[in-house]
Amino acid sequence: MKIICNKSNLVKGVSIVSKAVPSKTTMPILECILIDATMDIIRLTANDMELGIQTEIEGEIIEHGMIAIDAKIFSEIVRKLPDNEIVIETDNNLQMTITCEKAKFDISGKSGDDFSYLPIIEKNETVTISQFTLKEVIRQTIFSIADNESNKLMTGELFEIQNGILRVVSLDGHRISIRKIELKEPCEDRKIVVPGKTLIEISKILSGEAESEVCMYFTNNHIVFEFDNTIVVSRLIEGEYFKIDQMLxxxxxxxxxxxxxxxxxxxxxxxxxxxxxxxxxxxxxxxxxxxxxxxxxxxxxxxxxxxxxxxxxxxxxxxxxxxxxxxxxxxxxxxxxxxxxxxxxxxxxxxxxxxxxxxxxxxxxxxx
Amino acid sequence: MKIICNKSNLVKGVSIVSKAVPSKTTMPILECILIDATMDIIRLTANDMELGIQTEIEGEIIEHGMIAIDAKIFSEIVRKLPDNEIVIETDNNLQMTITCEKAKFDISGKSGDDFSYLPIIEKNETVTISQFTLKEVIRQTIFSIADNESNKLMTGELFEIQNGILRVVSLDGHRISIRKIELKEPCEDRKIVVPGKTLIEISKILSGEAESEVCMYFTNNHIVFEFDNTIVVSRLIEGEYFKIDQMLxxxxxxxxxxxxxxxxxxxxxxxxxxxxxxxxxxxxxxxxxxxxxxxxxxxxxxxxxxxxxxxxxxxxxxxxxxxxxxxxxxxxxxxxxxxxxxxxxxxxxxxxxxxxxxxxxxxxxxxx
Known part of the structure; x- marks a missing residue:
């Protein structure tokens, strides 16, 4: 593989997908970012099996290929390079050479074949809201999820769609936070529980602009967020959420x-x-x-x-x-x-x- | 005691003297700031027995008196009060009432009589340099003091005056840092070792302005820094500093x-x-x-x-x-x-x- 891209694009892409790199894991491949240039687009992916993020970055592909590379060291190197074009090249022994101006790094990668791709989710009906709204709704509710794992459902937030209204709920046994958003388009009723961690990470990636949109779609086990050139896929928390209406x-x-x-x-x-x-x-x-x-x-x-x-x-x-x-x-x-x-x-x-x-x-x- | 002063003056003064409050001590009185309004000036003092700082703040004295008050809680309260006049009043039971607009705090103080005053240092010959220069000299040398206590002298910096030149030296066994400043006025030769901690704290207090000056004077055991309305007194480190000239x-x-x-x-x-x-x-x-x-x-x-x-x-x-x-x-x-x-x-x-x-x-x- 050989690709060329400018530093700021690469830094941005790496920073986005790094949100899905677990801080601790027993599987070293999960600590990696997959750089995939097998097709005509450069895609970065990270996946901790609960949360997966994929983003596309601009750049030139000189030679197709892919490689998995330790997210932490790759991200630190890229950040500290001069603000210029970066050439990334790999050989048959999974050695990666990163060159920028006169600086040259050699680090070892792992085979992309060992990497867990994002689950393929069929796009059914989508719910569209602005990045600004999603970011605000998360900020205004996330503080009252429970941080211990003794009740898994409390570590997530209820996303409930009913009569064209999205209601987001979090609670920890002492308090309940509720935000209500009118959806622009009609949509099937549904109730899912999204992990708090997913929402925290996605809210760091969202630009928060009112003009940019996020498309969400769902399966029984997953929620998908699509925005800009990025796809975030998260598992859902299973189980029936607390009945809160009788408390209101x-x-x-x-x-x-x-x-x-x-x-x-x-x-x-x-x-x-x-x-x-x-x-x-x-x-x-x-x-x-x-x-x-x-x-x-x-x-x-x-x-x-x-x-x-x-x-x-x-x-x-x-x-x-x-x-x-x-x-x-x-x-x-x-x-x-x-x-x-x-x-x-x-x-x-x-x-x-x-x-x-x-x-x-x-x-x-x-x-x- | 009853005094009135505005919030920003009080916050500034408390922040200055707090640099001499030890983070851990077995003597609770050392965790206090002394508020002394026995004379016609409001003086704040803190003293950990190695390093003592005293500063004057503007304000009105309604009733003379003094009290020692826990530095941490007092500083936090003052910082969070509205930006307005603060009234501090004490009763005979060492209870302090802090009032600002409609907020009123009651906390317990300690008798000022138990407080260790700064040692009285006779002003002999003084050395004057600008606040800017002192702050710069500390920044440019402090990183190479040793941080372990196994060799006490290495935890300080040599201040050496010879032929009207001040030379500041720090070393840690692997490196030596030296800064040289020509003094404006002639001065007796001398060699002292100032604790690194004193220099770190004083450099946080110095405004760093080129127009403001710092007067330094010395005894065999102490160095005194005087600037703005503040006096910093520090013990010196005893012993003969390393002979570095043969290494240069x-x-x-x-x-x-x-x-x-x-x-x-x-x-x-x-x-x-x-x-x-x-x-x-x-x-x-x-x-x-x-x-x-x-x-x-x-x-x-x-x-x-x-x-x-x-x-x-x-x-x-x-x-x-x-x-x-x-x-x-x-x-x-x-x-x-x-x-x-x-x-x-x-x-x-x-x-x-x-x-x-x-x-x-x-x-x-x-x-x-």
Missing amino acids: SSDYETKVRINKRELLNCIDRATLLVKEGDKKPIIINIGDEVMELRIKSQLGSMNEDIMIHKEGKDLMIGFNPKFLIDALRVIDDEEVDLYLMNAKAPCFIKDEAENYIYLILPVNFNAI | SSDYETKVRINKRELLNCIDRATLLVKEGDKKPIIINIGDEVMELRIKSQLGSMNEDIMIHKEGKDLMIGFNPKFLIDALRVIDDEEVDLYLMNAKAPCFIKDEAENYIYLILPVNFNAI
Whole structure:
């Protein structure tokens, strides 16, 4: 194989597919990127058997062929080369020579025949949304997946399509995050659970432009994302996702409208007094026009008043401050609405159209 | 005590003195900052018994007094307060109340009487250099102090004043870094060894402006730096520093002039093939007009040619690439001169006036 491509294209392509290279594996071939120039296009592929990514890069093919090469060392070398044309050449002994200006590297590759190709997925009906929307939806929900593997379904996100609406849900037993997107085109109803890791990696690759689109299509076991010159294939998590609709009530006894930035800054300050692992709640005391927040720990105590618009009853309620912070950080609105029932019932932070809903369970506290 | 000061002044002052707060200590009082408003100035002090820093901040004293307060929690609270006036008040039980807008923190302090004040140093003859110069000199030498404590003197830097010239030296057994500065005013000859930690911390505090000055003065056991509203007092390292002059020869058989950036980038690329802890040398082969660099490891091999101007003999010599990188990174010149004798003798990188000298010992290698 002999190919020529410019550095920035190669760096970009390698960086995209590297997202599917596992950090630890017992199979050395999985630590490789496949460079495939057997056809008239240069394709890079990486695949950890759960998540596979393939991308095309521009370049000139002088001699057809393919080779698998250690992703880490190849990526580091390519990054540090001068900003110019890079020539990649392999011989019959799987030795790869990388030349750029006067610099020349020789490293050993592996046979491309040992490489696991991406599964071939039949393109059925596709769902199309903008890269911007997909990236935003992931950012606004991914923080509330569970990070331990004891309940596999909680490590993923529900993608539910119903009546032309895509609903993305994550939950970890203490809170639920929901984002709703109207699809531009009608589409068959379905429910799948996408691994959190897939969403985290794809969100790093997405350009986030509103004009660029992502096509998604599905099988029973896989989801495929296609955008730019890249294909991402991921296994799905098997099993039936949690029934959340019965937890979503629109009744409330207290509604609070509050400046998001003020509330976030205040809770952020309060958490200074909470050491990691310590489970001190922040206590919120809702009165007329003023909400008092206070926290007390071994380090000291803090209290602060914030002006609010209130409807309904006064209420005192405690929360894990981290859960409030996580939700408030991803909301872009200047003002947010909190809906509460009583000190034992969940708090809902949501907009009027319910494009986002954050449900947070309260915690017990001893009134100070 | 009751004082009022604005957030940015307080944050700046706390950040300065925090550099002298030890990360680990068995004496809780050392983890504190002393806020001293007993006189008509607000002074912050921290002192780990090796290094002490005191700074003055602007503010209004409503009630005189002083208190010692945990540096970490105080600094975090102050940083996260709104950008406005901060009121700090203490009661007779050493409780401190910090108020800013509607936020109010209560934390416990310690008695200022338990705090170790900075040693009182008599101001003898002072040496004055610009903040810019001191900061640069530290940056250009600090990388070659030894980081293990087995030879205490190697963890510091020699400050040697002779005939109106300040020479700063660091060495670690494999290399020596030397920077020379002409002092503006005559001054008594002396030789002291300043702890590396002191220099690292002071270089973080120095603004680095060429117009601002630093006054240094000395006792047998201490060095004092005075600048802006800040005083830094550090113990010296006792003992006689290494005699380096006999190692500095100006004889050479080969002189190479080379573009610094090209050389640095090339060595930087070459180190990709060297795993941490692996001691592969970079081999430099100096010929007429071309210098070839090559390296070989388990990961692969690399070679690159760089154009040079050469005087004298051809030479093949090996180095630890990290030592070359460290020296080249801090040299600001576009072109550098390398002076070499033979494959067993040190390489000197220096400018003509010898304002900087980097001596690097070569390593053995098996010619490939």
